[in-house]
Amino acid sequence: MTQEMVISIAETAIFTVLIVSGPLLLVALISGLAVSIFQATTSIQEQTLAFVPKIVAVLVSIILFGPFMISRMTDYFHSILNNLVRYIG
Template identity: 65%
Template sequence: MTTETVISIAERGIYMVLMISGPLLVLALVVGLIVSIFQATTQIQEQTLAFIPKIVAVLLGIVFFGPWMLSHMLSYTTEIFSDLTRFVG
């Protein structure tokens, strides 16, 4: 296995992690920003107020984006396992 192959596999893995976790992270970021703006305008300084809407938004995001995320993970895993003999041998 050459160094280019290892770098290519690692690059693809990192790209897949970013692609799968990206929608949930963006969703949590947007909800956190909205809650922070709400807290700033109403001067409510409760630190734990932002956690519940973020948790609910991420859970709804998992329900909505879950099948898409799972199909991408399965296709990547299938591709890695099918090329395993090429990587090792």
């Protein structure tokens, strides 16, 4: 197994992690920003108001993006398993 192959596997793994986690992180960021703006404009300092909308938004986005995330992860897993003989030697 060469250094280029190891770097390629690591690069693909990092790219897959970013693509899979990206939509959830983006939804959490946008919902957190919206709640923060709402709290700042209304002067409401309720602690649960900051977390509950983000949790709900992330759960809804898991339902929406779940098939995409699972397909990307299974494609990566199949790629690793199909090339396992080449990786081992």
